[in-house]
Amino acid sequence: MADGGLSIGRVAQRTGLSVHTLRLYERAGLVAGEVRRDKSGRRVYSAWDVEWLANCVKFRASGMPLTTISRLAQLVREGSGNEAERLTLLRAHQRYITEQLTQLHDCLELINAKVASYEQHLAAGASGDPWQQQPRHAPTEHPRQLR
Amino acid sequence: MADGGLSIGRVAQRTGLSVHTLRLYERAGLVAGEVRRDKSGRRVYSAWDVEWLANCVKFRASGMPLTTISRLAQLVREGSGNEAERLTLLRAHQRYITEQLTQLHDCLELINAKVASYEQHLAAGASGDPWQQQPRHAPTEHPRQLR
DNA sequence: CTAGGTGCTAGACCTCGGTCTAGGTCAACG
DNA sequence: CGTTGACCTAGACCGAGGTCTAGCACCTAG
Numbered sequence: 060m061a062d063g064g065l066s067i068g069r070v071a072q073r074t075g076l077s078v079h080t081l082r083l084y085e086r087a088g089l090v091a092g093e094v095r096r097d098k099s100g101r102r103v104y105s106a107w108d109v110e111w112l113a114n115c116v117k118f119r120a121s122g123m124p125l126t127t128i129s130r131l132a133q134l135v136r137e138g139s140g141n142e143a144e145r146l147t148l149l150r151a152h153q154r155y156i157t158e159q160l161t162q163l164h165d166c167l168e169l170i171n172a173k174v175a176s177y178e179q180h181l182a183a184g185a186s187g188d189p190w191q192q193q194p195r196h197a198p199t200e201h202p203r204q205l206r
Numbered sequence: 207m208a209d210g211g212l213s214i215g216r217v218a219q220r221t222g223l224s225v226h227t228l229r230l231y232e233r234a235g236l237v238a239g240e241v242r243r244d245k246s247g248r249r250v251y252s253a254w255d256v257e258w259l260a261n262c263v264k265f266r267a268s269g270m271p272l273t274t275i276s277r278l279a280q281l282v283r284e285g286s287g288n289e290a291e292r293l294t295l296l297r298a299h300q301r302y303i304t305e306q307l308t309q310l311h312d313c314l315e316l317i318n319a320k321v322a323s324y325e326q327h328l329a330a331g332a333s334g335d336p337w338q339q340q341p342r343h344a345p346t347e348h349p350r351q352l353r
Numbered sequence: 354c355t356a357g358g359t360g361c362t363a364g365a366c367c368t369c370g371g372t373c374t375a376g377g378t379c380a381a382c383g
Numbered sequence: 384c385g386t387t388g389a390c391c392t393a394g395a396c397c398g399a400g401g402t403c404t405a406g407c408a409c410c411t412a413g
Contacts, residue, residue, distance in 0.1 A: 121313035166268035
């Protein structure tokens, strides 16, 4: 019982995706095991499907585009024999994530610095404006000097 | 000299943004110090503008929406007195970034595991398919059991 | 029997963040 | 002088990823 399958609504609840999105994902080929239907045409998701979808959610959250997930799903659907390509995709995303991590750290550092500066600024009673351009020395008219 | 201002093209080069995007950002109010123009109407970016834009790039890369950056720019443009709100924005993004970091780590963990499993799989000569649904026991017709 | 809840499809619609085009100005170079 | 190249504005266009609607089919409960 329990595990004969879940309706789309249930799956939406436990993946955090909307039913609309679930249908979209299916149309887009993101779902690796094609979803069964009950006798009146309603989707019946297996536990495995749900697990897969949970992974999809993580992939999306980490910036993997639908097309890539779709490709991956296709490979899995086709079964053994293409493990090398799957690995390639995964490694690429691995790299992508680590790049993102460094960028995020980068930005976080910037923000931390700004936050610290503002906190201090506010604590010490406002004086100068951190993060402000210096008073424009002159609305200077500049001789064009490009190149 | 050197530092009287840069043309949009130069700025594009050193921020990595396209000139189109730079103009877009300006229209959208992302640029904190309004950009001067030379006598024939061309944008002249100050070093400070460029620095600000570089920060914008980081903000964008870390997922801050244009509207938020725009708001922040506005606050900075308005000058001292609104530091508290700036701080709020920054703190919110700080939180957002750390959430992203955990999500990324989460996904990275998943991927690492999969990668490891595939590497092992490939090294050991293909046998079973990691990441495959178990052979469907039966194309079962399930009694609807929702709710 | 009817109403309510959930699901179905097809397709329209929306936001976001860019990107590109048309048509024009300007300055420098040969 | 004409050409070239960078720039200008206004506005169209685009792809990604959702989200929502209309119109219909079920099923179950009252």
